[in-house]
Amino acid sequence: MDIRPLRIDGAFEITPRQFPDDRGVFAEGFRVDHLAEALGHEMQxxxxxxxxxxxxxxRGIHFADVPPSQAKYVTATGGVFVDYVVDLRVGSPTFGEWDSVVLDTVDRRAVYLSEGLGHALACIEDGTAVYLCSEVFNPTGERGITPLDPRIALKLPEGFEPILSPKDAAAPTLDEAEAAGVLPTLEACLAHTRSLAGERR
Incomplete structure (x- = not known):
């Protein structure tokens, strides 16, 4: 499996090796040991x-309070998606910037994003995405940024007509979230990552 860093530090594109035969295709969708080599710690x-x-x-842009936040490993089991990773960490050199990966059942790529990064998913064709999460859902720590924020300016697929949940449509902009003090800091995210590396050696 090939693990490639994305432009946002702490995010990776994972492309599995596929083994087709007359019965279908086999691929390893997740390998904790290979991912740990890139992260410096195992994803629990x-x-x-x-x-x-x-x-x-x-869907998105979603993130969670640090600590503990949620690292995510996302792949598609049907349909076609564009997966966006957004840097919401105050103090990061790429703060407010993003990178994206197409998820489908052809290349069967996955995206890993570390704690503190924002995540959005645009569905191009009806489909299903599966998320592996490092922490259980905590509604009191879950937050969002509107995916239509002009400052972030996600590049949506051509002709894409976005359908948002009421919650995502009402989410604040990046500037509003920063002013409200709800964004994670790069310092807090790095400290949390160091603690994970220490715990899981």
Missing amino acids: VRQTNISVSSGGAL
């Missing part, structure tokens, strides 16, 4: 989420 999976979306659905 404490929850899995299954997200079924219609074409046009735009």
